Amino acid sequence: MSKLFSPIQPEAKGTRESQNNKCMLAHKTLLAKAIGKDTKGILSITIYIVAIIAAFIDRRLSLALDTLEAVMWLFPTTV
Secondary structure, X not given: XXXXXXXXXXXXXXXXXXXXXXXXXXXXXXXXXHHOOOHHHHHHHHHHHHHHHHHOOOHHHHHHHHHHHHHHOOOOOOO
16 A cells, blocks of 8 residues: 555554445445435436437427426426
8 A cells, every 4th residue: 555545643453444444335325315316317418318319300309308408407306
């Protein structure tokens, strides 16, 4: 392990690794809670992709999809 990532005060062997694992798990769960399922974000990207493809077929359909996506973000997500 490089000196850049070594702890300032040395600890007993094995405890640092278990603490790092706990921190990593806590970080992942906090991040997962903050992001949530993000269905609105995934739906937004999907609508954008469909709107880009629809632009080659009909401009009005693409504009309608973009408008739908923009209006979707006006309403709050219920948790």
